[in-house]
Amino acid sequence: MATLHPKLSEERSQTVVSSTKSVKLKIKRSNPNVNSEERFDDYVVPIEKWTTVLDALLDVKSHLDHSVGIRYSCRQASCGSCGMKINGKPALACFTKISELDSDTVTVEPMDNFPVVRDLVVGFERMINNHKKVMPYVIRDDSEIDPESGMREFLQSPENVEKYIQFSSCIKCGLCNSACPTMAMDTSFVGPQALAQAYRYIADDRDKGKNKRLKVIDESHGIWRCHFAGSCSQVCPKGVDPAMGIQLLRGYLLGIRD
Amino acid sequence: MMVLRESIIMKIHYGTAIGALSLTVVHILMRLTQDFHESLAYENVIANYESVGYALLLELLLILISVHGFNGLRVILLEMNQGPTYEKAVTIGCLAAMAGLIAYGSRTIIMTSMGMV
Numbered sequence: 001m002a003t004l005h006p007k008l009s010e011e012r013s014q015t016v017v018s019s020t021k022s023v024k025l026k027i028k029r030s031n032p033n034v035n036s037e038e039r040f041d042d043y044v045v046p047i048e049k050w051t052t053v054l055d056a057l058l059d060v061k062s063h064l065d066h067s068v069g070i071r072y073s074c075r076q077a078s079c080g081s082c083g084m085k086i087n088g089k090p091a092l093a094c095f096t097k098i099s100e101l102d103s104d105t106v107t108v109e110p111m112d113n114f115p116v117v118r119d120l121v122v123g124f125e126r127m128i129n130n131h132k133k134v135m136p137y138v139i140r141d142d143s144e145i146d147p148e149s150g151m152r153e154f155l156q157s158p159e160n161v162e163k164y165i166q167f168s169s170c171i172k173c174g175l176c177n178s179a180c181p182t183m184a185m186d187t188s189f190v191g192p193q194a195l196a197q198a199y200r201y202i203a204d205d206r207d208k209g210k211n212k213r214l215k216v217i218d219e220s221h222g223i224w225r226c227h228f229a230g231s232c233s234q235v236c237p238k239g240v241d242p243a244m245g246i247q248l249l250r251g252y253l254l255g256i257r258d
Numbered sequence: 259m260m261v262l263r264e265s266i267i268m269k270i271h272y273g274t275a276i277g278a279l280s281l282t283v284v285h286i287l288m289r290l291t292q293d294f295h296e297s298l299a300y301e302n303v304i305a306n307y308e309s310v311g312y313a314l315l316l317e318l319l320l321i322l323i324s325v326h327g328f329n330g331l332r333v334i335l336l337e338m339n340q341g342p343t344y345e346k347a348v349t350i351g352c353l354a355a356m357a358g359l360i361a362y363g364s365r366t367i368i369m370t371s372m373g374m375v
Binding site: 223 | 263264265267268269272333336337338340345
């Protein structure tokens with residue numbers, strides 16, 4: 001049987017001993033590969049003021065129930081792996097402090113508008129496929145590799161960078177797609193994540209693929225199905241504003257932007 | 259199935275909305291040319307239809323509202339369900355209903371303006 005590293009086990013026991021508060025964590029459990037049953041399991045976990053929802057979930061996995069299914073990696077809101085619904089709102093578990101939720105019970109569920117793999121883990125196939133569809137890379141005929149001088153740079157002015165820089169912060173966590181009301185209704189909708197990325201590359205003056213991308217999003221389940229609810233922008237943990245990106249993209253399609 | 263690109267359809271959608279709104283304002287303002295109740299009296303309504311300008315306004319209003327309304331209905335139905343057969347049926351159904359409504363409304367406008375009612 002594997003033993004914990006002495007320092008790690010010391011840290012864990014310290015956390016439990018020093019904590020004076022606890023919270024009830026209600027975790028939605030399901031495994032569609034086995035049956036259609038869905039239930040909430042309750043766990044009481046000790047918390048500190050810095051405890052995040054991910055910390056609490058890992059506490060449950062370490063001490064109470066190893067079988068809870070979660071996906072996580074960086075623990076610092078960089079990888080976008082731990083998206084889930086926390087007290088009804090899509091959020092990153094590693095970026096949500098329990099003390100800030102102001103609630104004795106924290107309910108965690110898998111994100112809406114994604115197929116559940118198990119418990120809190122969802123499948124990202126639809127989002128990644130839509131992301132690929134908008135060609136999220138700079139399209140040009142020439143290359144940064146110059147046969148004569150080696151490498152060269154495609155320079156940009158700070159003003160041009162400003163046009164799209166916030167959209168580059170997307171970590172593909174899927175929270176925007178989870179919050180989108182159109183995604184819930186229209187299974188073919190391209191989604192705010194992909195649309196924001198389409199804008200990011202179209203607005204990039206190094207890119208020459210504008211017409212190709214506009215053609216992809218200008219179809220019956222494309223950009224025009226957005227109702228501008230704005231929930232995508234509200235839940236983004238990186239400050240990206242997909243709703244604005246979508247409106248700016250519409251400007252290109254309506255001919256009011258070049 | 260779609261012959262027109264969605265952006266063209268949406269330009270038509272926005273254009274018909276602005277057009278219909280503008281003409282509806284004119285249509286309502288026409289009620290102010292006389293007492294409101296009087297303007298809606300049978301003889302006065304028939305007289306409106308018999309005026310070529312007003313009949314044209316009504317015909318244009320009918321077309322704009324039908325195009326806008328049935329495209330809106332198509333969009334709602336496309337969001338409610340997906341699939342190639344369903345989407346084809348919705349598009350054809352909405353186009354047919356739009357043409358039917360415009361034809362029936364035009365018949366009413368033409369017959370009334372020609373004094374056949």
